[in-house]
Amino acid sequence: MLSIGSMRLLCSLMLLLTVSNSVSAAEIEVSVLPKQLRIGGANRQQQLQVTATIDGRAVDVTHACQMQIEGTQTATIRNSVLRGVADGKTTLVVQYGGTTKRLPIVVDGFNRFPPIHFENDIIPLLSKLGCNSGGCHGKQSGQNGFKLSVFGFDPNADYAALSREGRGRRVFPGSPEQSLLIQKATGRVAHGGGKRMETGSLDEVILSEWIRQSMPVGSSDAATLVSIRVEPAERIMGMRQPQQSLVTAVYSDGSTRDVTAAATYTSNTEVVAQVDQSGLIQTGKIPGEAAITVNYMGQVSAVQVLVPRTEAPSQYPKIPENNVIDGFVCRKLRKLGIVPSDLVDDSTFLRRVYLDAIGRLPTPTEVVAFSTNQARDKRFRIIDTVLEDPAFADYWALKFADVLLVDQEALGERGAFEFHKWLRQQFASNRPYDEWVKELVTASGNTGKVGPANFYRALRTSEDVTKAVSQAFLGIRLDCAQCHHHPFEKWGQEDFYGLAGYFNGIQRQKLDDSRELVFHTGHNAARMPLTKEVVLTKPLGAEPDEKIKSGDPRVHLADWMTSKNNPWFSRLVANRLWKNFMGRGLVEPVDDLRTTNPATNEPLLDHLAKSVAAGFDMKSVMRSIMRSRVYQLSSKPNATNFDDEQNFSHHIEKRLASAVLLDAISDVTGSPEQFAGMPEGTRAVELWDNRMPSYFLDTFGRSARKNPCECGASNDPTMAQTLHLMNAPEIDAKISAKNGRIAKLVAKKKSRQQIVNELCLAALGRPAGPKERKVAAELFQQQSTKRATEDLLWALLNSYDFLFVR
Numbered sequence: 001m002l003s004i005g006s007m008r009l010l011c012s013l014m015l016l017l018t019v020s021n022s023v024s025a026a027e028i029e030v031s032v033l034p035k036q037l038r039i040g041g042a043n044r045q046q047q048l049q050v051t052a053t054i055d056g057r058a059v060d061v062t063h064a065c066q067m068q069i070e071g072t073q074t075a076t077i078r079n080s081v082l083r084g085v086a087d088g089k090t091t092l093v094v095q096y097g098g099t100t101k102r103l104p105i106v107v108d109g110f111n112r113f114p115p116i117h118f119e120n121d122i123i124p125l126l127s128k129l130g131c132n133s134g135g136c137h138g139k140q141s142g143q144n145g146f147k148l149s150v151f152g153f154d155p156n157a158d159y160a161a162l163s164r165e166g167r168g169r170r171v172f173p174g175s176p177e178q179s180l181l182i183q184k185a186t187g188r189v190a191h192g193g194g195k196r197m198e199t200g201s202l203d204e205v206i207l208s209e210w211i212r213q214s215m216p217v218g219s220s221d222a223a224t225l226v227s228i229r230v231e232p233a234e235r236i237m238g239m240r241q242p243q244q245s246l247v248t249a250v251y252s253d254g255s256t257r258d259v260t261a262a263a264t265y266t267s268n269t270e271v272v273a274q275v276d277q278s279g280l281i282q283t284g285k286i287p288g289e290a291a292i293t294v295n296y297m298g299q300v301s302a303v304q305v306l307v308p309r310t311e312a313p314s315q316y317p318k319i320p321e322n323n324v325i326d327g328f329v330c331r332k333l334r335k336l337g338i339v340p341s342d343l344v345d346d347s348t349f350l351r352r353v354y355l356d357a358i359g360r361l362p363t364p365t366e367v368v369a370f371s372t373n374q375a376r377d378k379r380f381r382i383i384d385t386v387l388e389d390p391a392f393a394d395y396w397a398l399k400f401a402d403v404l405l406v407d408q409e410a411l412g413e414r415g416a417f418e419f420h421k422w423l424r425q426q427f428a429s430n431r432p433y434d435e436w437v438k439e440l441v442t443a444s445g446n447t448g449k450v451g452p453a454n455f456y457r458a459l460r461t462s463e464d465v466t467k468a469v470s471q472a473f474l475g476i477r478l479d480c481a482q483c484h485h486h487p488f489e490k491w492g493q494e495d496f497y498g499l500a501g502y503f504n505g506i507q508r509q510k511l512d513d514s515r516e517l518v519f520h521t522g523h524n525a526a527r528m529p530l531t532k533e534v535v536l537t538k539p540l541g542a543e544p545d546e547k548i549k550s551g552d553p554r555v556h557l558a559d560w561m562t563s564k565n566n567p568w569f570s571r572l573v574a575n576r577l578w579k580n581f582m583g584r585g586l587v588e589p590v591d592d593l594r595t596t597n598p599a600t601n602e603p604l605l606d607h608l609a610k611s612v613a614a615g616f617d618m619k620s621v622m623r624s625i626m627r628s629r630v631y632q633l634s635s636k637p638n639a640t641n642f643d644d645e646q647n648f649s650h651h652i653e654k655r656l657a658s659a660v661l662l663d664a665i666s667d668v669t670g671s672p673e674q675f676a677g678m679p680e681g682t683r684a685v686e687l688w689d690n691r692m693p694s695y696f697l698d699t700f701g702r703s704a705r706k707n708p709c710e711c712g713a714s715n716d717p718t719m720a721q722t723l724h725l726m727n728a729p730e731i732d733a734k735i736s737a738k739n740g741r742i743a744k745l746v747a748k749k750k751s752r753q754q755i756v757n758e759l760c761l762a763a764l765g766r767p768a769g770p771k772e773r774k775v776a777a778e779l780f781q782q783q784s785t786k787r788a789t790e791d792l793l794w795a796l797l798n799s800y801d802f803l804f805v806r
Contacts, residue, residue: 028097029053030065033231033246034258037092037105039075039084041114043121043206046082047260047279049231049246052096058235062244063280065096074107079278080244081261083202084110116210117218118159120225123152124262124297125203128277129185129196132158136193144192146170151298153484153493154530163215176211202261223251228259230294234304236335237273237283245279245303247294263296268597269646273305283307287336288646293596300489302596309640312337325628328604333649338641341650344634346371348806349379351765352651353626355805356581357386359395359660359685361667364761383626387619393428394685396618398659399580400427401690402713403472404440407705408691410458414514415447420688422451432616433573434562437473441558448515456518462503462526466496468708469503473561475572475593476540489594494535497526498544501537502557520552541567564613568593574608574621575599576710581625583652583805584645591709600646635806653804655715658700659684665797668763670741671734699724717803725798735790735797742789752780755789763796772796 033049052061067077074088082092084107094101116122123132132138132148141147146165148158162171162181172179180189186204187195197203210216231246247260265275273283273290281292283305292303317339319330333340344352350370354362362370370382386392401420408416426436436452443452459465463482470476478499481491504524509517525534536544537553539560547556561569571593579585586599586608599605611621625631633651641649656664662684666673675682675692684697690705699720703712725731735742741762745755756776760768768776775795779788796802 027055028099030061030094030096030099030101032092032094032101032103034248035103037082037103039082039105039107039110041109041112042084043113043116043202043209044084044257045202045261046258047244047246048077048080048082048092049244050080050094050096052099054097058232059241060235060237060243061096063242065094068093068095069105075105086110113209113213115219115222116206116213116216117222118210118216119152119155119218120222120297121206121218122162122210123155123158124259125206126158127152127297128262128264129203130193131185131196150484153298159215159217171211171215173211173214176208179208179211181211182207223253223255225297225299226250226252228263228294228296228299228301229256230301230303232303233301234306236306236308237281239283239285239287239307239310241283243281243283243303243305245275245281245292245294247279247296247301249296249299259296263294265295266293267291268293272307281305286643287338288644289600291596291598298490298492300596302598304598306335308335309337311640313339313640320629322627322629322632323624324607325604325624326630328601328607329628329630329648332601332604332647333641336644336647338644338647338649339638340630341634341636341638341641343629343632344651344806345766346379347764347766348634349632350382352805353383353386354765355656355660357383357395357622357626358389358391359398359657359663360391360683361664361762362765363667364758367761367765379632380627383623387623390428391685393424394683395660396427397424398685398687399710401688402703402705402710403708404455405458405468405705405708406454406688406690407458408689410705411447411454412514413689415454415457416690417688418448418451419454420451427618430617430619433612433618434569434616437569438558438562441469441473441561442552442554444519444552446511446515446517448511450518453518456506457508457516460508462500462506463496465503465506466500469561470499470540471591472708473572474540474566474568475575475587475591476568477592489596491540493528495540497528497535498538499540499557500526501535502553505553520554522550523548523553562616570609570612570616571605573618574605574612577618577621577625578605578608581622581631582648583654584648589709589711601648651806653806655717655804657713657715658697658702659687661700661803662694662696664802665731665734668741668759668797668802669734669737669793670739670744671737696724696728696730725803731794731797735793742786742793746786746789752776752785755785756792759789759793759796763793764799764801 031051034046037046039046048062050062050065052059062080067080069075069077070091070093073086074090075085076083077092087108087110090105092103092105126132126148130136132150132152134150137143137146137148138150146161148161152158170180176182182204183189184191185196186199227250229248229250235243237243245260247263249257249259260279263279265277265279267273267275267290269288269290271284271286272288273281273292275281275292281303287307287309290305292305294301294303316334319340321327321330347367350362350367354360370378375381397420400423406416406419406423411419440452440455443450443455445453447454447457456465459468467478470478478491478496481493481496504526505521507519507521511517523537525537527534537548538544539557545556560566572591575585575587575590579590586601586605587593587597608621611624630648635651635653637650662673672681673684675687690702701714705712734740737743745758756768756772760766760772776792779791
């Protein structure tokens with residue numbers, strides 16, 4: 001990786017090359033942030049940000065412009081960072097493209113350090129250096145006898161570890177430079193974590209001064225951090241262009257401080273934009289969108305970076321729209337200079353709809369009927385037909401059973417059966433999503449009779465329930481907040497245990513080996529694990545719940561969760577549905593909704609969330625998605641969208657899920673799978689027992705249902721899967737089954753052309769193409785009709801067109 005200096009030089013050169021040809025002819029306006037330059041104290045500095053507006057387009061020139069101080073007795077400028085030298089006034093001169101800006105500088109209090117506050121000054125520095133990260137001294141056991149709280153969530157414990165432990169060697173006020181804290185961090189003494197800061201750097205100066213001042217905690221009435229402000233909040237950038245971030249901390253007394261150098265930065269899409277730890281963003285050679293997360297002392301913000309394609313068509317084509325979804329997608333594509341792919345053909349569309357909506361292949365009869373249908377609205381009609389298919393309930397119950405932890409090992413056979421049966425009923429009746437979620441969250445009773453009560457059987461503590469409910473229904477991952485402040489969000493321990501208070505009174509009474517009685521004894525506020533301090537029960541991001549008087553507090557939580565005004569509930573299910581049909585969520589991971597992980601198309605997700613909240617009719621939202629032109633695009637890319645992975649300019653191909661694939665093989669071969677103890681003809685997507693012995697399902701990524709997400713199931717291809725499809729005796733047995741499809745075709749004396757066509761209709765959802773006919777001709781020339789037909793079907797089952805939704 002390039003050093004910060006090298007990266008800045010490269011950015012400057014790239015920017016100069018980008019704008020040099022147009023600078024002379026363009027009208028350039030130059031602006032500098034911050035507008036008022038004041039350095040107050042020996043440990044203060046100020047990052048500068050310079051923007052040139054060229055022909056109406058904002059371009060960062062922070063590291064390409066010339067910056068000078070009129071005289072160096074008062075201040076210095078290096079790498080666009082302003083530092084004081086002595087008290088006084090001077091002027092900053094910024095020049096770019098023939099334009100000059102002059103800004104007054106005031107330096108005061110330089111001969112004294114402002115009072116150092118441990119929580120405001122030292123902990124952010126330790127975080128920046130990585131000392132309190134989970135891989136260093138912040139891990140549970142610490143490192144080499146020195147333990148800090150993760151990300152500084154427990155300042156009191158951190159202060160004690162630094163100032164009182166280590167027998168005086170860790171910090172030495174009499175000679176700060178001899179302190180192990182300084183010597184190891186600067187690399188003057190061997191350090192397992194390596195060199196963390198430069199000798200003579202401002203970081204070392206601040207740490208040394210704190211030690212010299214006998215490690216003050218800081219005034220108890222000192223201003224506290226309220227928020228951070230990041231500039232720019234969003235920026236449209238060209239490829240291979242820089243953008244310097246400017247991060248300002250805002251305190252409770254209204255004061256501000258530049259913390260650009262102390263903040264930490266991450267990019268959620270590094271192929272589009274990377275960022276170094278000075279806050280310098282650098283776009284790459286791929287168009288798209290990236291969110292740069294900025295974190296300082298638990299306050300989190302983000303910079304939205306949009307990178308259009310440089311070789312965008314001069315005349316963007318007019319794209320037809322089937323519904324409002326297309327408008328949201330096409331407006332984003334137009335901004336990026338990306339043209340969507342063409343519409344997919346009818347046969348591929350039909351196969352896609354069946355697999356995405358109900359998890360099964362269309363039959364040859366259904367394929368032929370659709371292909372011969374001349375109605376202009378036949379695609380809309382088949383969507384309506386498929387959504388009313390009985391297989392709909394089986395498929396969606398399976399998907400949500402993964403999320404809701406319907407695990408036979410944890411629930412027992414009876415519990416898993418009842419939970420799955422209840423879940424299937426919700427989809428069979430198309431019950432509004434908010435209604436059945438509310439019933440599940442407030443469930444009580446005999447787990448042998450009340451299906452949703454089993455949700456609380458799998459989760460044995462209020463902490464486990466809190467994490468599962470927030471992730472499964474709100475898309476908020478609170479695992480970090482159970483122990484410390486979330487590193488990428490606003491949630492902390494008070495939020496976690498405030499939510500846990502709703503579940504603290506849940507009890508479970510054993511009835512027999514297969515059943516429990518789940519009930520709630522009434523509100524019992526949670527306590528902080530270390531201090532035992534009572535935490536007021538409250539929903540996430542809300543005030544303490546004053547409605548809790550008596551009875552089951554989960555009722556109040558369920559009302560808040562399923563409210564149309566809840567900012568997460570409808571967004572999460574909208575995102576889940578979008579991913580199922582489009583191959584990728586608008587937010588990824590699909591259940592990680594946070595400010596610092598924005599949707600690739602926020603207006604679209606807002607629209608889908610409103611559609612969900614309008615009636616919580618999941619079928620209605622599914623219908624809208626499938627009717628959109630975007631859903632019906634081909635997966636074949638064009639010259640403008642071949643590298644687009646975020647914006648749905650072409651359909652994203654995905655491998656069939658394990659249960660769907662096993663059923664597809666059974667359907668194509670005409671040989672149903674036999675599951676132990678299950679009625680004959682039971683399909684894999686109908687199984688309520690996720691522990692049903694099946695090497696195939698395990699090999700192809702069946703979920704163990706240990707976490708409240710779809711992440712437990714994997715559709716990623718593996719070598720074991722390839723070998724199983726190619727060599728497994730079970731697959732061969734299905735192909736050559738006595739009552740299977742091939743046996744019936746051969747017995748009916750079908751012609752070779754008819755055989756090839758029917759196999760392709762069954763497996764690929766289309767008639768045989770030139771490739772299949774060529775392979776078949778070679779096979780039939782070499783061996784008997786039965787053997788050639790078996791080999792052809794084996795080849796089809798191993799083909800990309802069969803294994804993937806295209």
